[in-house]
Amino acid sequence: MTDLLTGPDTVAQERRLVTELPGPRSRELAARRAGAVTSAVGSVLPVYVERGSGGVVVDVDGNSFIDLGSGIAVTNVGHAAPEVVAAVQAQVAAFTHTCFMVGPYEGYVAVAEELNRLTPGDHEKRSALFNTGAEAVENAVKVARVATGRSAVVVFDHAYHGRTNLTMALTAKNMPYKHGFGPFAGEVYRVPMSYPFRDEAGMTGEQAAARAFDLIETQIGAANVAAVLIEPIQGEGGFVVPAPGFLPALTDWCRRSGAVFIADEVQTGFCRTGAWFASEHEQVVPDLIATAKGIAGGMPLAGVTGRAELMDAVHTGGLGGTYGGNPVACAAALATIRTMREHDLNAAARAIEATMLPRLHALAERTGVVGDVRGRGAMLAVELVEPGTTKPDAALTNAISKACHAEGVITLTAGTHSNVLRFLPPLVIGQDLLTEGLDVLDAVFDAHAGK
Numbered sequence: 001m002t003d004l005l006t007g008p009d010t011v012a013q014e015r016r017l018v019t020e021l022p023g024p025r026s027r028e029l030a031a032r033r034a035g036a037v038t039s040a041v042g043s044v045l046p047v048y049v050e051r052g053s054g055g056v057v058v059d060v061d062g063n064s065f066i067d068l069g070s071g072i073a074v075t076n077v078g079h080a081a082p083e084v085v086a087a088v089q090a091q092v093a094a095f096t097h098t099c100f101m102v103g104p105y106e107g108y109v110a111v112a113e114e115l116n117r118l119t120p121g122d123h124e125k126r127s128a129l130f131n132t133g134a135e136a137v138e139n140a141v142k143v144a145r146v147a148t149g150r151s152a153v154v155v156f157d158h159a160y161h162g163r164t165n166l167t168m169a170l171t172a173k174n175m176p177y178k179h180g181f182g183p184f185a186g187e188v189y190r191v192p193m194s195y196p197f198r199d200e201a202g203m204t205g206e207q208a209a210a211r212a213f214d215l216i217e218t219q220i221g222a223a224n225v226a227a228v229l230i231e232p233i234q235g236e237g238g239f240v241v242p243a244p245g246f247l248p249a250l251t252d253w254c255r256r257s258g259a260v261f262i263a264d265e266v267q268t269g270f271c272r273t274g275a276w277f278a279s280e281h282e283q284v285v286p287d288l289i290a291t292a293k294g295i296a297g298g299m300p301l302a303g304v305t306g307r308a309e310l311m312d313a314v315h316t317g318g319l320g321g322t323y324g325g326n327p328v329a330c331a332a333a334l335a336t337i338r339t340m341r342e343h344d345l346n347a348a349a350r351a352i353e354a355t356m357l358p359r360l361h362a363l364a365e366r367t368g369v370v371g372d373v374r375g376r377g378a379m380l381a382v383e384l385v386e387p388g389t390t391k392p393d394a395a396l397t398n399a400i401s402k403a404c405h406a407e408g409v410i411t412l413t414a415g416t417h418s419n420v421l422r423f424l425p426p427l428v429i430g431q432d433l434l435t436e437g438l439d440v441l442d443a444v445f446d447a448h449a450g451k
């Protein structure tokens with residue numbers, strides 16, 4: 001994949017620590033930050049970033065990190081992907097903003113065309129563009145409510161849909177996302193997720209869906225449900241992959257009940273799971289699909305794509321926003337999608353899975369602290385538990401993630417119980433770099449949980 005990385009400013013694809021961490025310049029910036037930035041915003045890494053390229057991030061002291069996080073599944077095409085850089089530079093020089101609701105431009109239309117083409121299903125589709133994942137999810141709910149004339153929204157345990165008022169209500173986890181921020185939007189109902197590692201052994205996807213339908217029908221009433229909203233693989237909730245059959249059962253129920261099936265593919269989208277969208281793994285065709293994160297190589301862009309009759313049910317002027325579908329972000333998205341297509345990043349994600357999964361399973365076997373290995377493509381995770389139990393071990397998860405950072409590997413955690421170590425490498429990461437990252441992970445696990 002290194003052919004992707006040959007831009008003029010290419011940074012060596014290597015892990016290289018040249019100072020203690022954080023280094024002196026990062027420490028200086030941390031001190032400035034403490035006096036300027038609210039402590040309400042946290043950061044995973046103790047270092048400050050100066051540049052990135054492909055699969056590495058370089059800090060202000062010259063330390064180079066292997067990135068297994070992609071800025072939370074955003075830089076799927078790699079940091080500073082050459083085609084994206086060129087497209088952004090050209091667009092910035094042409095014009096940066098008109099507001100699509102004032103002066104429309106081709107880039108927005110072209111991104112909508114791509115979304116309509118790439119998302120599952122060959123029905124007639126329309127798209128609208130926004131800035132963030134939360135905004136996309138919120139607008140999908142607006143569309144579903146108008147189109148159905150109903151108000152209830154069904155969401156799942158462990159769900160994460162964002163931090164705005166409505167999306168906080170849709171999100172499951174209290175701390176840190178919701179704590180103290182209520183009251184939350186109404187008409188949001190939570191039902192159990194299919195979570196094979198924690199469900200009763202052998203529970204099928206259909207059985208898990210039936211458990212949800214029983215609650216929906218008795219506590220909400222099918223006729224009141226505007227939408228069922230789900231991440232096909234949960235992101236912040238811990239990379240929970242529902243049992244096979246769960247997602248198709250939900251879509252069937254929606255068809256029967258006149259509810260809109262919304263897939264939140266903000267984290268799973270754009271080649272992350274080895275397909276353009278994770279819904280494809282079970283031939284699920286969402287009525288509406290929310291996208292963001294990986295769509296534009298790091299530029300803020302989000303979309304809602306769906307059945308034309310649903311999207312067009314909203315009155316003209318009902319959807320929009322000052323920056324939604326910004327021309328620079330659209331140029332980045334078009335270059336990102338082109339890069340994904342030309343370099344077959346779905347295949348790259350599957351290759352990452354083929355490298356990582358056996359290593360993660362071996363790790364689980366060796367250390368005894370991994371209760372579950374799961375995920376798809378380049379969206380993989382291990383759930384850490386106290387040996388021989390299913391009791392979450394958040395402290396160990398945090399310690400291991402921090403130790404990886406100290407060794408120059410960027411890892412992220414997730415999970416309702418903060419006991420999931422998740423991996424989201426840029427899809428262009430070189431095989432050697434990925435292997436080195438996994439070697440570091442092995443050593444860190446052995447130091448913290450060796451037997």
Ligand SMILES: *Cc1c(COP(=O)(O)O)cnc(C)c1O
Binds near residue numbers: 132133160163266267
């Ligand atoms: C990140 C995320 C969101 C929110 O996206 P923002 O751009 O942070 O608002 C929504 N849904 C899922 C599944 C996400 O992973």
